[in-house]
Amino acid sequence: KAGVTQTPRYLIKTRGQQVTLSCSPISGHRSVSWYQQTPGQGLQFLFEYFSETQRNKGNFPGRFSGRQFSNSRSEMNVSTLELGDSALYLCASSFRQANTEAFFGQGTRLTVV
């Protein structure tokens, strides 16, 4: 069974630009959550989607958004990029909503210059 797939693996963007990251969950998993990982703040929850609906959101500005499609795939978007948005963005999938056995993808390393 394939794991969680995130694309792209690496991304370099300029301040002010926007970026879209993609996540394909494990087959059959319907919940997708996103986390930001930085050396200073560690792993921080961004949001969780289940059945195409955002069920919970972390303390991030409105520049961070996401969506989930009917096939459970998810995308997250960051607009007006800032240098501080440089981080590893991780997607995790679970079978049920708030099923805490969350399985992570390899992440997308975003560098903002």
Place this chain on the structure above:
Amino acid sequence: GQQLNQSPQSMFIQEGEDVSMNCTSSSIFNTWLWYKQDPGEGPVLLIALYKAGELTSNGRLTAQFGITRKDSFLNISASIPSDVGIYFCAGHRAGGTSYGKLTFGQGTILTVHP
């Protein structure tokens, strides 16, 4: 944002030694999870704990859900070089604004000398 207090921050041990790390919180969690992360990779789930007092093993790994539901422990026995990595605890609190959200510790960096 809120994070769990994980200690120690780093450990340097000899191959074959046992390792212990723990996580504490001022709040109660309903689930405790332990993950391992290798450089450039996403965290890999090692053990999940669902009941206060629960003791669960996965090979050389053993984890416990604290009785107070505010802490958890992970032990690695007879460490080997491939145990090197960063270990994270994570807690889940059911209900309300915490639903579906994992709160993570800052991680324990484990180095194993052959």
